[in-house]
Amino acid sequence: MSTTRDQTGLPFMKWHGAGNDFVIFDSRGRSAVTTEPLARALGDRHRGVGFDQLAEIRDSDAADIDLDFWNSDGSRAGACGNATRCVARYLFDEGGRDRLTIRTTRGVLEARLVDGAVHVNMGPPQMMWDEIPLSRAMDTRHLPLDGDPMGVGMGNPHAVFFVDDVNAIDVAERGRAVEFDPLFPQRTNVEFAEVRALDEIRMRVWERGTGITLACGSGACATAVAAAERGLTDRKVRMEVDGGWLTLDWREDGVWMTGPTAHVFDAVLTKAFLEGVE
Ligand SMILES: N[C@@H](CCC[C@H](N)C(=O)O)C(=O)O
Numbered sequence: 150m151s152t153t154r155d156q157t158g159l160p161f162m163k164w165h166g167a168g169n170d171f172v173i174f175d176s177r178g179r180s181a182v183t184t185e186p187l188a189r190a191l192g193d194r195h196r197g198v199g200f201d202q203l204a205e206i207r208d209s210d211a212a213d214i215d216l217d218f219w220n221s222d223g224s225r226a227g228a229c230g231n232a233t234r235c236v237a238r239y240l241f242d243e244g245g246r247d248r249l250t251i252r253t254t255r256g257v258l259e260a261r262l263v264d265g266a267v268h269v270n271m272g273p274p275q276m277m278w279d280e281i282p283l284s285r286a287m288d289t290r291h292l293p294l295d296g297d298p299m300g301v302g303m304g305n306p307h308a309v310f311f312v313d314d315v316n317a318i319d320v321a322e323r324g325r326a327v328e329f330d331p332l333f334p335q336r337t338n339v340e341f342a343e344v345r346a347l348d349e350i351r352m353r354v355w356e357r358g359t360g361i362t363l364a365c366g367s368g369a370c371a372t373a374v375a376a377a378e379r380g381l382t383d384r385k386v387r388m389e390v391d392g393g394w395l396t397l398d399w400r401e402d403g404v405w406m407t408g409p410t411a412h413v414f415d416a417v418l419t420k421a422f423l424e425g426v427e
Pocket residue numbers: 169201202220225226227228229230231232305306338356357358359364365366367368
């Protein structure tokens with residue numbers, strides 16, 4: 150029987166960036182706690198907490214912190230731009246620094262605090278078929294699927310479709326079909342983008358392992374890269390996603406992203422919940 154004030158459980162934070170929502174564990178100074186079953190149980194919006202991604206901060210021997218990500222279906226995500234920005238905000242709020250290095254599975258990323266805004270360098274895009282990865286060698290700028298998407302890796306796979314009217318797209322139906330297309334051996338995230346101007350894009354997203362979300366930072370980076378590569382936009386764009394606005398700037402050293410961060414609440418998972426995770 151669980152008590153209403155179980156102090157023996159596991160503390161966590163809830164954050165969001167433009168409506169892309171996260172559970173964050175701060176595991177500095179202790180062993181990592183996340184397992185695939187725990188991520189799946191916590192990601193359940195009815196029986197758990199609910200999140201688009203779970204992020205776990207860990208001590209690092211190569212950067213200021215290590216950061217790992219899980220999707221709500223329990224699968225691992227190699228990159229998560231909006232969660233990286235939220236974690237950077239949390240660490241900047243501790244005070245004493247305006248630069249951070251964050252090691253993720255794709256490498257060490259840099260975050261900067263400039264005039265109160267958190268900027269994250271999500272790294273250079275991966276444009277080769279085996280980096281994304283795709284199932285065989287091909288021109289990643291024009292994938293052999295209806296709608297002529299471009300494939301871009303940002304530490305995770307993305308298929309970016311350019312459309313005339315993003316509101317006319319059934320994101321769930323098309324996104325799910327593309328996520329599981331055999332072209333993508335590790336499945337893929339799927340973006341639908343409407344170019345409004347040389348410096349403005351409207352984008353909706355289907356995330357691998359999670360489904361429709363209100364924003365996807367790495368997806369926004371991939372979309373900005375694909376639009377610039379196809380000559381549709383400049384390399385710096387504003388992007389309207391379902392949950393707000395992001396700014397992307399594809400520079401020599403990588404794709405820099407900025408956008409909102411919000412700390413929603415802190416809470417403790419009960420011991421009973423943790424014991425029920427299978
Ligand atoms: N919301 C994230 C991306 C999430 C990762 C994705 N679902 C995957 O499995 O690759 C972001 O802000 O980048």
